[in-house]
Amino acid sequence: MTKRSGRVGTGGGVAIALLIAFPAAAQTGQSASGYKAPVISDTGRLKGPRQPIFFRHDIHAGQDQIPCLYCHSTVTISSEPGIPAVQTCFGCHQMIGGSTPSHQAEIKKVREAWADKRPPEWTRVHALPGFVRFPHQRHIKILGTESCITCHGDVRSMPQVYQVATLKMGWCVNCHVQHSVSRDCTVCHY
Numbered sequence: 005m006t007k008r009s010g011r012v013g014t015g016g017g018v019a020i021a022l023l024i025a026f027p028a029a030a031q032t033g034q035s036a037s038g039y040k041a042p043v044i045s046d047t048g049r050l051k052g053p054r055q056p057i058f059f060r061h062d063i064h065a066g067q068d069q070i071p072c073l074y075c076h077s078t079v080t081i082s083s084e085p086g087i088p089a090v091q092t093c094f095g096c097h098q099m100i101g102g103s104t105p106s107h108q109a110e111i112k113k114v115r116e117a118w119a120d121k122r123p124p125e126w127t128r129v130h131a132l133p134g135f136v137r138f139p140h141q142r143h144i145k146i147l148g149t150e151s152c153i154t155c156h157g158d159v160r161s162m163p164q165v166y167q168v169a170t171l172k173m174g175w176c177v178n179c180h181v182q183h184s185v186s187r188d189c190t191v192c193h194y
């Protein structure tokens with residue numbers, strides 16, 4: 005499993021600004037969507053690699069409806085969507101300590117990561133071989149910012165992210181055929 009080297013901060017005083025900009029619902033922990041993420045007691049049965057902090061997309065992106073681009077902010081402009089710095093997390097978790105003991109225990113890890121300037125080493129879920137090129141921004145431009153679900157499945161309902169598509173060459177080429185995109189070998193291979 006490959007690890008990422010994460011970041012602590014983005015270098016600016018954005019944390020406070022984000023907190024103000026964000027819907028009150030996300031700050032109070034009340035559901036903005038009406039969807040209530042389930043209580044999970046047995047994390048060992050979840051699909052996907054176990055992460056250093058039990059960060060739940062079903063709570064953040066599902067229940068609290070934080071937009072994908074709030075955290076993966078470079079997906080429309082870069083080949084890499086970006087994994088948020090701890091500063092982005094701390095912008096909310098300076099105030100939000102968690103409503104249950106298990107949430108509190110995991111959020112404590114976020115606060116410690118911030119205090120110790122030691123970002124979590126998230127385990128990568130999706131990884132293409134090095135000889136394949138995949139520019140996110142080109143796809144989002146044509147397929148739209150709501151298209152994540154097409155390739156990643158319904159991440160908003162995932163307590164732990166897992167891979168849904170095969171990411172095999174045939175999968176890529178099928179969609180390129182449907183959209184009349186070039187299938188020259190050099191489009192995807194260096």
Ligand code: HEC
Nearest residue numbers: 064065070071072075126127128129130152156159160165
């Ligand atoms: C509050 C911040 C936040 C929001 C909002 C968010 N994510 Fe994430 N996302 C993360 C973090 C942190 C990780 C790395 C840890 C993990 O895999 O759970 C991640 C990982 C992922 C991964 C796996 C990356 C890999 O390693 O291959 C995918 C796919 C993903 N997010 C898609 C989405 C989609 C789609 C949405 C919107 C429906 C979304 N995320 C909303 C923070 C966020």
Ligand code: HEC
Nearest residue numbers: 026030033058059060063092093096102103104107110111
């Ligand atoms: C926009 C505000 C916001 C941001 C940004 C945010 N969170 Fe949260 N987070 C929440 C809310 C609201 C809850 C629910 C608190 C509760 O009811 O216990 C929560 C819950 C959690 C929990 C406990 C539930 C769970 O997911 O297991 C963890 C751990 C957590 N957040 C980690 C993170 C990490 C890591 C980041 C950055 C990648 C992050 N959060 C970014 C608002 C935010």
Ligand code: HEC
Nearest residue numbers: 072076079084085086130131132138143149151152154155
């Ligand atoms: C056309 C398919 C497709 C779409 C649409 C798509 N992705 Fe991806 N995503 C991928 C593939 C393929 C990878 C693996 C890329 C690699 O390993 O280089 C990936 C990787 C990721 C990663 C991990 C990247 C990293 O650096 O660790 C995140 C996060 C992610 N996608 C988020 C998103 C979000 C958010 C959206 C929607 C705004 C989205 N993706 C839309 C196919 C897609």
Ligand code: HEC
Nearest residue numbers: 137138139142143146154171175176179180183185191192
């Ligand atoms: C859901 C459909 C879909 C899937 C799946 C998909 N693509 Fe694409 N891809 C597109 C579309 C649509 C475009 C056209 C973007 C444009 O016209 O600029 C594109 C464009 C590209 C480009 C840029 C082409 C150029 O002319 O420079 C590359 C590179 C690429 N895709 C690689 C991949 C790889 C590698 C995979 C599999 C890991 C993949 N794509 C999977 C729909 C898809």
Ligand code: HEC
Nearest residue numbers: 132133136171172173174176177180186187188189191192
């Ligand atoms: C739309 C993107 C795309 C195009 C076009 C494409 N490939 Fe691939 N190719 C991939 C991806 C993704 C992988 C890695 C996943 C896999 O092995 O299926 C791959 C893997 C490969 C491999 C390694 C297979 C293995 O088993 O290790 C070879 C060889 C290859 N491609 C040759 C080609 C040739 C030759 C062409 C032109 C006729 C081509 N590819 C066109 C996306 C593409």
